[in-house]
Amino acid sequence: xxxxxxxxxxxxxxxxxxxxxxxxxxxxxxxxxxxxxxxxxxxxxxxxxxxxxxxxxxxxxxxxxxxxxxxxxxxxxxxxxxxxxxxxxxxxxxxxxxxxxxxxxxxxxxxxxxxxxxxxxxxxxxxxxxxxxxxxxxxxxxxxxxxxxxxxxxxxxxxxxxxxxxxxx
Amino acid sequence: xxxxxxxxxxxxxxxxxxxxxxxxxxxxxxxxxxxxxxxxxxxxxxxxxxxxxxxxxxxxxxxxxxxxxxxxxxxxxxxxxxxxxxxxxxxxxxxxxxxxxxxxxxxxxxxxxxxxxxxxxxxxxxxxxxxxxxxxxxxxxxxxxxxxxxxxxxxxxxxxxxxxxxxxxxxxxxxxxxxxxxxxxxxxxxxxxxxxxxxxxxxxxxxxxxxxxxxxxxxxxxxxxxxxxxxxxxxxxxxxxxxxxxxxxxxxxxxxxxxxxxxxxxxxxxxx
Numbered sequence: 001x002x003x004x005x006x007x008x009x010x011x012x013x014x015x016x017x018x019x020x021x022x023x024x025x026x027x028x029x030x031x032x033x034x035x036x037x038x039x040x041x042x043x044x045x046x047x048x049x050x051x052x053x054x055x056x057x058x059x060x061x062x063x064x065x066x067x068x069x070x071x072x073x074x075x076x077x078x079x080x081x082x083x084x085x086x087x088x089x090x091x092x093x094x095x096x097x098x099x100x101x102x103x104x105x106x107x108x109x110x111x112x113x114x115x116x117x118x119x120x121x122x123x124x125x126x127x128x129x130x131x132x133x134x135x136x137x138x139x140x141x142x143x144x145x146x147x148x149x150x151x152x153x154x155x156x157x158x159x160x161x162x163x164x165x166x167x168x169x
Numbered sequence: 170x171x172x173x174x175x176x177x178x179x180x181x182x183x184x185x186x187x188x189x190x191x192x193x194x195x196x197x198x199x200x201x202x203x204x205x206x207x208x209x210x211x212x213x214x215x216x217x218x219x220x221x222x223x224x225x226x227x228x229x230x231x232x233x234x235x236x237x238x239x240x241x242x243x244x245x246x247x248x249x250x251x252x253x254x255x256x257x258x259x260x261x262x263x264x265x266x267x268x269x270x271x272x273x274x275x276x277x278x279x280x281x282x283x284x285x286x287x288x289x290x291x292x293x294x295x296x297x298x299x300x301x302x303x304x305x306x307x308x309x310x311x312x313x314x315x316x317x318x319x320x321x322x323x324x325x326x327x328x329x330x331x332x333x334x335x336x337x338x339x340x341x342x343x344x345x346x347x348x349x350x351x352x353x354x355x356x357x358x359x360x361x362x363x364x365x366x367x368x369x370x371x372x373x374x375x376x377x378x379x380x381x382x383x384x385x386x387x388x389x390x391x392x393x394x395x396x397x398x399x400x401x402x403x404x405x406x407x408x409x410x411x412x413x414x415x416x417x418x419x420x421x422x423x424x425x426x427x428x429x430x431x432x433x434x435x436x437x438x439x440x441x
Contacts, residue, residue: 167243
């Protein structure tokens with residue numbers, strides 16, 4: 001689907017409208033959606049499918065439409081799940097930031113459907129049109145901020161036992 | 170006084186070990202039972218000779234039975250959690266405000282629970298499922314520390330069969346866990362909520378409730394349709410002693426269930 005130069009194909013209004021229904025892109029102008037549609041294809045994977053592995057080049061990213069994906073880290077003898085993502089979530093942030101290498105792995109823990117986007121093509125489109133770049137970065141920043149907040153909350157261990165005010169230990 | 174302060178004796182008729190430190194006690198009245206409890210209200214539960222603590226009501230039965238879920242965190246709650254069948258406990262109440270599930274009829278009901286916060290919400294959920302046709306969607310989002318620390322795990326399948334959409338997320342997954350991993354607020358965006366028609370009931374650690382409410386406001390659910398359950402130092406239960414004061418509220422009477430519209434400015438004051 002991609003053309004020469006920026007790697008962006010001709011806009012597709014239908015595909016753009018479909019993309020615009022995804023929570024991550026909601027509110028993005030049609031012209032930007034059409035550009036992104038040219039870098040994107042729908043994909044469906046089975047439970048157990050590995051989207052990427054820690055350390056690999058981040059050449060794609062996904063917008064999850066259904067299912068569930070676990071971000072993981074390899075540890076001797078087992079895989080540690082960092083968090084899970086689902087419908088409406090952006091899968092993959094490392095494609096935005098040099099050196100464009102995955103910081104975690106990602107595996108489908110349920111049958112999953114997603115829009116798969118070509119990272120280099122999207123970056124090129126963002127370079128060519130800073131308006132699109134800013135709009136996408138704001139959305140990615142919002143996702144990153146939300147995950148950072150979630151990680152901080154988990155560090156607080158809020159559900160750990162604490163005595164009530166009148167029940168002395 | 171709006172409710173009796175003399176405890177009624179109840180006998181432990183059964184117990185369910187929810188987690189390593191949390192127990193649900195099934196209580197049957199020995200004396201005159203306390204008045205009917207509404208979901209969200211609490212009782213003062215008395216371990217004779219040891220002390221009394223506020224405990225939310227997690228269920229009621231047709232013959233004035235009570236289900237009360239207790240986490241062992243101190244001397245009194247340890248004694249309550251150790252109570253086996255036949256043991257007598259004192260119960261007074263019920264006290265405070267309730268979830269007012271009926272007011273959510275006609276729309277979507279969202280229940281967000283963190284940890285043992287599911288206990289006071291259980292009654293609201295059971296009530297809503299009993300009248301399933303009164304609500305459009307019933308969405309239940311539960312956060313727990315680990316899979317082993319999830320309370321009422323044995324009832325999740327039953328709630329799903331009865332028409333609730335139930336999702337569980339844990340902070341720390343263990344081997345074999347195939348559900349969500351992360352904080353419960355992360356499930357909100359995936360729930361396809363209709364903000365214009367949703368009533369949200371939230372119970373859990375105060376930080377969790379505040380962040381959940383904030384996210385729901387951002388999604389467009391108005392503050393007056395977000396309810397949280399607040400806990401302070403409940404002692405008398407009848408708004409006489411003042412220990413449970415939160416600004417202008419005495420939470421044993423004006424709470425524990427409070428609209429977020431009322432609670433939000435109070436929770437922003439550190440000294441309260």
